[in-house]
Amino acid sequence: MLKPKKNDLKKISLDIIEAQYALKNSRGKTNARALLVLIGGVEFSGKGQAIHQLRELMDPRYLYIKADIPQKYDQYQPFWLPYIADLPSYGQIMLFYGNWYTDLLASQFSNQQNYSEKQLSGMLLQISDFEQYLKNHGIDIIKVWFDISWEYCQEFVNDLNITKVLHKVPHFAWDNFPTTQWLNKHLFKEIDHIRKKFTADWIVINSEQPELRNYQFSQIILKALKAPIEIEHKSSSFDYQSAELYPELLFSSQEKMQKKHYQCLLKKLQKEIAEVLRYDSRKIILLFEGVDAAGKGGIIKRIIKYVSPYEYNIHCIAKPEDHEKHYPYLWRFYNKLSKKSAIHIFDRSWYGRVLVERVEELIEAQDWQSSFKEINQFEKILTDNNTVIIKFWLMISKEEQLKRFEMRENTPQKKFKITAEDWRNREKWDDYIQAASDMFFYTSTSYAPWHIIATDDKYTARIKILTRILLSLKQE
Amino acid sequence: MLKPKKNDLKKISLDIIEAQYALKNSRGKTNARALLVLIGGVEFSGKGQAIHQLRELMDPRYLYIKADIPQKYDQYQPFWLPYIADLPSYGQIMLFYGNWYTDLLASQFSNQQNYSEKQLSGMLLQISDFEQYLKNHGIDIIKVWFDISWEYCQEFVNDLNITKVLHKVPHFAWDNFPTTQWLNKHLFKEIDHIRKKFTADWIVINSEQPELRNYQFSQIILKALKAPIEIEHKSSSFDYQSAELYPELLFSSQEKMQKKHYQCLLKKLQKEIAEVLRYDSRKIILLFEGVDAAGKGGIIKRIIKYVSPYEYNIHCIAKPEDHEKHYPYLWRFYNKLSKKSAIHIFDRSWYGRVLVERVEELIEAQDWQSSFKEINQFEKILTDNNTVIIKFWLMISKEEQLKRFEMRENTPQKKFKITAEDWRNREKWDDYIQAASDMFFYTSTSYAPWHIIATDDKYTARIKILTRILLSLKQE
CATH class of the missing domain: 3.40.50.300 (P-loop containing nucleotide triphosphate hydrolases)
Incomplete structure (x- = not known):
């Protein structure tokens, strides 16, 4: 030349x-x-x-x-x-x-x-x-x-x-x-x-x-x-087949816990969790997905009870902002994780890709199908770098959801929690069950497994979740 | 209670x-x-x-x-x-x-x-x-x-x-x-x-x-x-009066420099500036404003000639992005300064507030008037915190601008540099002269003075700017 x-x-x-x-x-x-x-x-x-x-x-x-x-x-x-x-x-x-x-x-x-x-x-x-x-x-x-x-x-x-x-x-x-x-x-x-x-x-x-x-x-x-x-080539790299429906999504739980017993356990667990979180030097991601009104907000509130705001960051995930749409879909989550906090709590998460975006047909089928692998890679690199990811799916029965929706509509200070969108999602109940089953099947990995929690009885559910978090943190 | x-x-x-x-x-x-x-x-x-x-x-x-x-x-x-x-x-x-x-x-x-x-x-x-x-x-x-x-x-x-x-x-x-x-x-x-x-x-x-x-x-x-x-109350806090026109903006410079002399001086100054910039531990802001086609790009190119990209960051300022409009106007500049670089070069700057935004009447008169004080405070806090700000206004005569506009239009690879907006700005020449004069009058401070440079003869101008930068850096 x-x-x-x-x-x-x-x-x-x-x-x-x-x-x-x-x-x-x-x-x-x-x-x-x-x-x-x-x-x-x-x-x-x-x-x-x-x-x-x-x-x-x-x-x-x-x-x-x-x-x-x-x-x-x-x-x-x-x-x-x-x-x-x-x-x-x-x-x-x-x-x-x-x-x-x-x-x-x-x-x-x-x-x-x-x-x-x-x-x-x-x-x-x-x-x-x-x-x-x-x-x-x-x-x-x-x-x-x-x-x-x-x-x-x-x-x-x-x-x-x-x-x-x-x-x-x-x-x-x-x-x-x-x-x-x-x-x-x-x-x-x-x-x-x-x-x-x-x-x-x-x-x-x-x-x-x-x-x-x-x-x-x-x-x-x-x-x-x-x-x-x-x-x-996305289609060739992954042969998607829909998964069997998970039985935990189909039957409602009959477990019950007495209020008094719950309150006593709760406080003990909350204090323990605050201490364990404080002295864990890893980055910790607590991720919550689930059907509407299954109690994500309620459990998050209880986890942070004795944790200092210095220590955690809660990310409430809705649809992306306009400027976030000019990036690959995981980008906004990468970006949130660059915050210094040691504990990141996600109220909804990157799994919106294979839940709402799939069910509402906001993206092509091959796009959400290839997301399973991408999300696994994303979580793998995080867990390989001193991060713990604990993922929860909160599940209630269709009847219980109706009860809670109606309760929200009739309680003035809770009314903001229920919108036309929630009712529309409810109509697609079966689609969400299928999407969730696929999600568990493809993204429940050894390094970041899913935990499905029935939340019909809130007391039982909260105690289970707090116990699970403690267990997962101590285990590793 | x-x-x-x-x-x-x-x-x-x-x-x-x-x-x-x-x-x-x-x-x-x-x-x-x-x-x-x-x-x-x-x-x-x-x-x-x-x-x-x-x-x-x-x-x-x-x-x-x-x-x-x-x-x-x-x-x-x-x-x-x-x-x-x-x-x-x-x-x-x-x-x-x-x-x-x-x-x-x-x-x-x-x-x-x-x-x-x-x-x-x-x-x-x-x-x-x-x-x-x-x-x-x-x-x-x-x-x-x-x-x-x-x-x-x-x-x-x-x-x-x-x-x-x-x-x-x-x-x-x-x-x-x-x-x-x-x-x-x-x-x-x-x-x-x-x-x-x-x-x-x-x-x-x-x-x-x-x-x-x-x-x-x-x-x-x-x-x-x-x-x-x-x-x-903005009006009461500051009694704006328009400034006298600065003579440097009214008369074109007749200085000329021989190419050979220029080239020899240029290389020497470029190497010196790269060295001085490298060994200065302060944050350095080099800011360029001026009439269109006055040569901002050309001088920036020459300043960085021997400087490593690790050391500087060039900010080309245009109108704000959509999401930046949801903040006070100085916010996007604060934000750019949070980049780690030690040397920040601004090709246009926050002075757009009292230049284009004023002349094009994008904001109310009391808004640009109160900006003088706000900008001074902004620069004061920077210079109080180990930052040097060197501000240049590049000036050419109206005839020279016409020549350069026409040259740009006739040079295929420079055509992107000339748009309808430039021609519109040219029609408002006198308004810009008034705006610039006010700007010098109100924002040329002891800690961040303006330097007005006639750039009709590019060689003279570049040598003057490089010399000025060296002087300012050594002075303090």
Whole structure:
């Protein structure tokens, strides 16, 4: 390939701008998509210069760049958490100059942490699942590695006053990154060795000729802006069959508990749960789904009774906000989990995808069918990273629901709890039972099992749930 | 006041729900407003319990709670930065269980930091300005202190296994807070002494009777939901008079620089600026405004030439996104500054308020007039917290603009830079000159002065700007 001439740059600038606007205009349409560019490469490979040239060729107002200093992985959170708020929404092109791969390298080299082959491939598998999820939902990803040789690198180093660079960097925090990669041939080679474990599906640019490197990078971006996304074939990846109906959903429970007995047990359990939650260093997700009026609000109220608001965050999930619709459906949940709280209580959750969105036919059948696997992957990565997920389905009989609906309508301060939507959902009772059965069948995993609780008798139900939470927390 | 009866609770629940929905429905309307509740009080004063009861009386889906552990002030950022993303948008009610006052107490007591009276009142003045800004823009604020006596507190302490509480708290990080406030009478009194310096405009609840305390808190919230916001009378607070036109805006510059001389100087300055920016530990804001086609993009490109993308963030400011319109106008800028980058480059900025929004009459005259003071306060608090703000206005003559517009229209890859809007703005040239003159007059402060740069000759202009940046950074 030859050096680009001035006219080549003019030409590619025009093409990129056109492609950029086509992407931008896809926002809000059915073919809406986004482009995420992950950048990698050692120091002096000219990544920054290539980005600067790209900015000059594009309309820079619509080129988004996130450039965080690489950080060591935090074992208490999934690798995507620091990046989630900045994922591109549909219509955007976003460059992650620092990203989960640079974090991986920082982790591997900063403290001689040295992941084993097995750990490394486990992490890469998680990354691959996550990236495939984004692709399947309209965010295309390309990954570009800027490659230089040790000898080329040394030419730069010789021009620098190394001591100065090493000692005078206050806010450009090198601490977490192999700063001496260009001083130490062994380290340089080692980085190259590790990066080759994940760059098989990357585009590698030989970066020793700056002008050519920059031009090639622009060509890659242009191609990516124009290319269709590789979406995993959903139908072939998963053969959906509807599950048997779960008997717990069909028969109402006859258990009863005396009020006095309940009150005594309740207080004891509430105090115990507050203490256990406080001294558990993991992130804890308590998730509640169930038929309308089955008592989600009531049990949540009782769980938090002696817990300080500092410790928990309650997420009441309704339909997404307008700006949340410009992202893959799990995005808003990723984002909520980035809150610092240790305890996240979900009053409804991401399972809306396979419940209301399925039953109300808000999405195509293949979309909710493929969600089972996606949700399992999502929960797996959370539980692999020091998180406990305890999922409850609250169930009442159809007769009991009618009673509660009527009670709500006749109690002024509870009337807001009952809407026309609840009555409509009730008409689709059987559809919800089928959807719930499928959900249990496909998403009750060893790491995040479902617990089905009959709540006809509220006292029995609450004691069961509190006991179950304690058990699950102590078990692991 | 008597203990609340069951019927009192039912009644207030109904009223609160009604008021809550009225607030919610104000969203998107001209009278849109939000309510922010700041909570304070020592341990065992029952703040958490009062919030739990409030949740039970309201529709909990629309009661938002942010509860961060108090943190010491970070001298590198304004006190509002950790809270800015979670400010309520119009239609919302938000409780900040941890807030800038709890942070203030944490700072004062954690390491015996002990602010002087003067420092303390300086901080409280900044807080007061910020809160008044929010009120003036539809976010009402009420502050509630839960008060108990030392003797009452001791009753609780006697019931606890203190050693256990002190030693077994992993993620509920007390480190930053006076944990022993309930063990040490002197400290307890000292906290009370300090809090009285700022709680003059708070509602103080005597919290020794739990039921009454909870009920009173609900009554306070109800009243706040229904009350109109106290808006500072803008017209009386500031007597706007239009400024004389600045001569720099009226005459075109005749300076010229030879290309060769320019290129030589440019490279030297670019390298110097990259180095100076890198080793400056402050947050740096480079802000560019100016007439269309005056060369903002061109100078930004040249500033970042040798700066790593890790170090800067470029914000291209256009009209606000839909969801940003549900906040006071400065909110989106607060929010952008919460990005970690050390260098923030603004291609247009918050000054759009007194430029395009004024000239296009998108807002009332009294709104842009009161913005001068608000913007000055905003910049003052930034510069008081380790931030440098360097503001440039780029100016070309009307003839030069015409030439550049025509050039853009005739250069395919630059055509996106010129739109019908630019031509419309050009017709309002004189209005913009007046608006810019007013802006310089009212917002050129000692801590964030404006620099007007004639950019008819791009070479001269760029060298001047780079030199000015270096000078400003070295000066302070």
